[in-house]
Amino acid sequence: xxxxxxxxxxxxxxxxxxxxxxxxxxxxxxxxxxxxxxxxxxxxxxxxxxxxxxxxxxxxxxxxxxxxxxxxxxxxxxxxxxxxxxxxxxxxxxxxxxxxxxxxxxxxxxxxxxxxxxxxxxxxxxxxxxxxxxxxxxxxxxxxxxxxxxxxxxxxxxxxxxxxxxxxxxxxxxxxxxxxxxxxxxxxxxxxxxxxxxxxxxxxxxxxxxxxxxxxxxxxxxxxxxxxxxxxxxxxxxxxxxxxxxxxxxxxxxxxxxxxxxxxxxxxxxxxxxxxxxxxxxxxxxxxxxxxxxxxxxxxxxxxxxxxxxxxxxxxxxxxxxxxxxxxxxxxxxxxxxxxxxxxxxxxxxxxxxxxxxxxxxxxxxxxxxxxxxxxxxxxxxxxxxxxxxxxxxxxxxxxxxxxxxxxxxxxxxxxxxxxxxxxxxxxxxxxxxxxxxxxxxxxxxxxxx
Amino acid sequence: xxxxxxxxxxxxxxxxxxxxxxxxxxxxxxxxxxxxxxxxxxxxxxxxxxxxxxxxxxxxxxxxxxxxxxxxxxxxxxxxxxxxxxxxxxxxxxxxxxx
Numbered sequence: 001x002x003x004x005x006x007x008x009x010x011x012x013x014x015x016x017x018x019x020x021x022x023x024x025x026x027x028x029x030x031x032x033x034x035x036x037x038x039x040x041x042x043x044x045x046x047x048x049x050x051x052x053x054x055x056x057x058x059x060x061x062x063x064x065x066x067x068x069x070x071x072x073x074x075x076x077x078x079x080x081x082x083x084x085x086x087x088x089x090x091x092x093x094x095x096x097x098x099x100x101x102x103x104x105x106x107x108x109x110x111x112x113x114x115x116x117x118x119x120x121x122x123x124x125x126x127x128x129x130x131x132x133x134x135x136x137x138x139x140x141x142x143x144x145x146x147x148x149x150x151x152x153x154x155x156x157x158x159x160x161x162x163x164x165x166x167x168x169x170x171x172x173x174x175x176x177x178x179x180x181x182x183x184x185x186x187x188x189x190x191x192x193x194x195x196x197x198x199x200x201x202x203x204x205x206x207x208x209x210x211x212x213x214x215x216x217x218x219x220x221x222x223x224x225x226x227x228x229x230x231x232x233x234x235x236x237x238x239x240x241x242x243x244x245x246x247x248x249x250x251x252x253x254x255x256x257x258x259x260x261x262x263x264x265x266x267x268x269x270x271x272x273x274x275x276x277x278x279x280x281x282x283x284x285x286x287x288x289x290x291x292x293x294x295x296x297x298x299x300x301x302x303x304x305x306x307x308x309x310x311x312x313x314x315x316x317x318x319x320x321x322x323x324x325x326x327x328x329x330x331x332x333x334x335x336x337x338x339x340x341x342x343x344x345x346x347x348x349x350x351x352x353x354x355x356x357x358x359x360x361x362x363x364x365x366x367x368x369x370x371x372x373x374x375x376x377x378x379x380x381x382x383x384x385x386x387x388x389x390x391x392x393x394x395x396x397x398x399x400x401x402x403x404x405x406x407x408x409x410x411x412x413x414x415x416x417x418x419x420x421x422x423x424x425x426x427x428x429x430x431x432x433x434x435x436x437x438x439x440x441x442x443x444x445x446x447x448x449x450x
Numbered sequence: 451x452x453x454x455x456x457x458x459x460x461x462x463x464x465x466x467x468x469x470x471x472x473x474x475x476x477x478x479x480x481x482x483x484x485x486x487x488x489x490x491x492x493x494x495x496x497x498x499x500x501x502x503x504x505x506x507x508x509x510x511x512x513x514x515x516x517x518x519x520x521x522x523x524x525x526x527x528x529x530x531x532x533x534x535x536x537x538x539x540x541x542x543x544x545x546x547x548x549x
Contacts (some may be wrong), residue, residue, distance in 0.1 A: 054504060070528030071527050073528050074528045227497060244485065340482035
């Protein structure tokens with residue numbers, strides 16, 4: 001029986017790998033997800049065959065409760081709330097690993113197992129509270145501004161030392177539960193401390209990283225209960241999270257440690273004077289320009305998600321195309337609050353994915369664009385990243401909308417972006433500001449066409 | 451027994467390299483579904499939790515295991531369903547130029 005179970009785990013591992021591979025292309029992604037879910041089913045059924053299991057009611061209870069909550073949440077969540085949803089799920093995964101680690105203690109033998117128990121508790125715990133904080137910031141239940149205070153680095157260093165010390169003590173005296181409680185408590189606290197100094201615009205990095213941690217926590221739990229499918233699946237997730245983290249950091253031209261520790265945008269005060277003036281435009285005038293345009297690029301940002309404007313954007317796209325214009329979307333890798341955030345929103349609004357161009361594909365075409373429409377994006381189109389060496393975002397790759405003949409910036413007011421950085425784009429000669437709620441502004445344009 | 455740790459570490463290292471290779475080529479447009487799909491996979495902890503929740507001992511480990519089953523199941527069920535919901539929306543442009 002035991003061999004059969006192990007063999008089923010091999011099958012399940014292969015299905016996960018196959019599933020992830022198929023997730024790599026939009027055409028096969030849905031099937032890939034299904035294959036991966038089948039792998040999970042195989043693993044769960046195999047685990048249920050374990051002869052050490054004498055009663056099933058608690059397992060069933062867990063399935064029913066978890067399944068109901070998970071299915072309800074997955075069904076009801078709005079696409080705009082996807083980032084906080086993923087953050088929350090990450091947190092649950094982390095907590096599950098913490099509990100498995102703690103429960104494994106009753107049968108633990110040997111230092112190696114004890115170390116892996118500490119690791120699964122540590123990673124699981126910090127994933128849990130870190131994800132909760134990320135959830136709070138993303139859903140605006142907490143302020144998304146970075147929280148910094150004097151001596152923060154020292155407090156965090158002491159925390160890490162405390163975790164290491166109590167972890168070591170736990171491995172030396174596993175019979176003494178107070179060390180275990182200390183490891184749990186400090187790990188939970190560390191998760192909070194690690195995420196509060198990170199601002200809203202850096203959330204894509206944090207979510208990717210927490211995603212990676214939730215995998216690594218499962219991996220550590222796999223060592224603790226001596227189960228290789230946990231290790232395989234956990235490390236696949238861990239690796240994928242790390243790669244996404246790297247991609248996000250690269251897209252912001254910042255190192256991971258800079259994102260995690262600098263409290264970016266907490267107290268930036270810009271002193272550089274920007275030449276030029278701001279030129280507002282009315283919906284009516286904007287319509288005349290758009291009506292004559294044959295090549296339009298739309299660059300969405302977090303503001304489009306906030307205004308829930310994706311459906312009117314799609315409507316405008318269709319009108320422009322009927323009017324004979326070519327319309328493309330330029331998606332910056334860190335636009336929005338999680339990797340691929342804009343793509344999901346536009347997919348929801350039925351925009352075909354081959355119309356969404358990545359930054360490197362849209363930039364060379366920008367010179368031929370008649371009108372670039374920036375919807376609720378700021379830092380990802382900021383030319384200061386190329387031109388102003390003193391700017392905090394200098395060197396970050398951006399979408400060069402200023403090379404287009406005309407730029408419309410849809411913006412609620414003149415407040416600077418999330419990172420608190422002035423944007424010279426708004427002062428350029430070819431830029432026109434269309435102030436107001438993005439959804440209403442676009443609705444106005446659609447009415448002009450109608 | 452000596453080989454168990456080495457064997458598990460061996461699996462770990464290979465799986466991490468495999469993970470890097472698999473994910474490296476995923477296009478940006480699929481990053482969100484990839485993340486929530488990977489998140490569902492990390493609910494594999496449920497497998498470890500099942501045996502702990504079924505010991506019938508009514509002790510602390512049993513309760514912790516049951517809690518872990520519930521949490522990991524949220525992750526698995528919610529993760530796969532929401533990923534499927536997202537992926538169902540991704541469409542290719544149909545037919546003609548201005549479809």
